[in-house]
Amino acid sequence: MTQGHSSIVQPGGPLAGIRVLDLAGEAAAFAGRQLGELGADVVHIEPPGGDPMRRRSPYVANASEGEHSLHHHLHYNANKRGLVLDLHDEAGRAAFLRLAATADAVIESAPPGEMDRLGLGFEAAREVNPDLLYVTVTPFGQAGPFRDWQGNDLVAAAASGLMYLNGFPDDPPNVPGAEQAYHMGSLVAVASMLVALVGRERGTTPGAHRIDVSMQEAAAMATLQTANANIFTWHGRVPKRVGLAAEATARSLFPCRDGRWISFVVPIGAPALYRGFLDWLEEESLASFPGPDWVDPAYQAAHRPALAPHIEALAARYDRATLFAEGQRRRLLVMPVNDAADLLADAHLEERGSFVRYRRLGRQFTDVAPPYRFSETPAAFRRPAPRLGEHTAEVLADLDRPPAPRERRTAVSEPRSLPLERIRIADFFWLIAGPSASRVFADYGADVVKVESESRIDTIRVVGVQPADGGSSNTNGVFNDCNANKRSVTLDxxxxxxxELAKELVRASDIVTNNFTGDRMDRWGLGYDDLRKVKPDIIMLTMPVMGRSGPYRQYGSYGNGVIAFSGLSTNMGYPHRPPTGIAPLYSDFAAPYFAVSALLAALYHRERTGRGQFIELAQAEAAINLLGPDILEAAEGRLPPRLGNRSRDHAPHGAYRWCAISVRSDEEWRRLAEAIGAPDLAGRWLAIDARRAHEEAVDARIEAWTCARDAWDVARTLQAAGVPAAVVEDLEDMTSRDPWLSTRHLLPVSRDDEGIVFTTHAQPARIDGTVPALRRAPRMGEHNEAVFRDLLGLTESDYIELLAEGVFR
Known part of the structure; x- marks a missing residue:
């Protein structure tokens, strides 16, 4: 794509006709970009001097701030129109409310209460538009003890538990690269807004709604496996940072002969593949593993550390490209550890059109393309980021035209019903990334029927934390968290x-989901072309790791390999350390929200048109969309530096025994100096350039003060002074010391016929102040009779006959 100005590149998309007013700062800038890709008309409202995001580095080569900010302007404000309004001026506020009357949604990230004080908050906005969806994204949400705490990406990542797990034991915890707390907050904001939009459109939850997103809770979702809450509540253990320690069961990164790094995982629960890997080691004369034990998944999981030295020796014999190709040929989960430049040179991504190229400011830019592909309503990069006020006259002129009639939907359900009630999903997802997506639908009222099989048990039923007195495939803590509120059937x-029965389930469903590699559903006769003959308006989403086309289409991976491939391992950490990346399988918890948004956008489109469609979401491309401006920068010949916990824009910025502290302005530096009893610092190193030039000395002064204090006391002291700070929470903090996470986000779930309490993540967004109730994940095949007999109408004799034939296994 080539263009020299900001005209719309491609009209349409599943959200065509939706208007969003984007007041968000950096905390939720990605939300507006994502909604624009899906076809919404996103109007980014800036103050007269421009959004502060325009002044964040890095900049276009040989340029400075303003239009040339690669970081938060050219990347995050793409797909938006630009409008300048002074909301501190009466005329500006009046114009905003007139715009709100024509909009479907508002997204803002102001400190709680600020928009209300301006007369522009939720109550004022819904007075002019009784159907408005009002979304807020803040570090700690609109309620709770930390509501008014200052925060940014570092603070939210620390408070979420995500930061504590990253890095080496003798280093400070590593903040994820490319501001992942901001990304998670934005992903949750879009998905939750679309939940409310579909509920409004279908009449299950009509009217205006307030959607409150906490970045702390959004990022905490990514700890669901590596620091599953039940590890502490059942066993009293706190997962630690392990780096590349050989005894770490989670190690997956190894250096290759050419100095490059590889992610190498042998899939648990696949005996033939595991045996094939052991045979490879024997072929290379590296090790011998006789006996049958290694075909048992539980034995594999318990003895994974024993394999690490042998994988390291194998990797040392091959260049990265050779090992990648050979490992995948053997159907092992082997992925290169890429940086942004590697991605731009990758033949698979180029063939799939994973990047978009356009002209702006007299030069060509390369950015990441949307990760989803819709068969009916394509998502697209629609326009470059606007110049300051570029569309002000155009947008305000719309107010002088008669508004299009807005159809009011009448409630079709009981009061307090859930927005996705009367939606059914035939859910063929397994492992983590897919089930985490369909769980969002289940939480908000959809009937999600998980289709599984005793002949190929979902690995996450088997591998993961179990109760202290032992467990089974029905009591895994991670499985419960990913599959709460669902029903389960077993089918061969x-x-x-x-x-035949799977097709009957599809006939009774609205959505079909799967995350199998390649054409697995097609080979069963359950591909999209097969299923739309059964249900013409079906919506089907497939979520393979590498997509359905391109040289790597048959390649598989777990989340650690997706992180490695996507560049999320090489843009963080300390420069002298190996690229360990994000310790949790982060993409498994970010990709689901892309899937949820794509499916809800397709549902909205179907409500309007009656047409279903097919959606492909490659997990690797979803992860690449979390790199922020790294692709833009790499295309200019520069790789983002690995800065540890430091920042290009703020100083000090780091983790100090282990409280995260970020100073964003000279005024905050004065406040910090007073709070730590060092008033001499207030005048010394006052300017950001001076603090950067003496960052080692600055860090040493802060570290000396924090080392003598409890991290919670440090955070409260600095927050009382107006300085952004938060404890770098570990699992014990999350489950017992944090007064909000431990009581409002990590919730107990149980059932009457067993004595097990599962600690389970609630949804990280509150719609109208509440989160959906949680029901324990289903036992395998628990709902066979309810689904096959009550829903699909099998007679008792037919059911018994099929049971005897082994169909329900």
């Missing part, structure tokens, strides 16, 4: 009658 999809 290698049996013709199993396929």
């Amino acid at each position: 999809l290698n049996h013709p009658k199993g396929i």
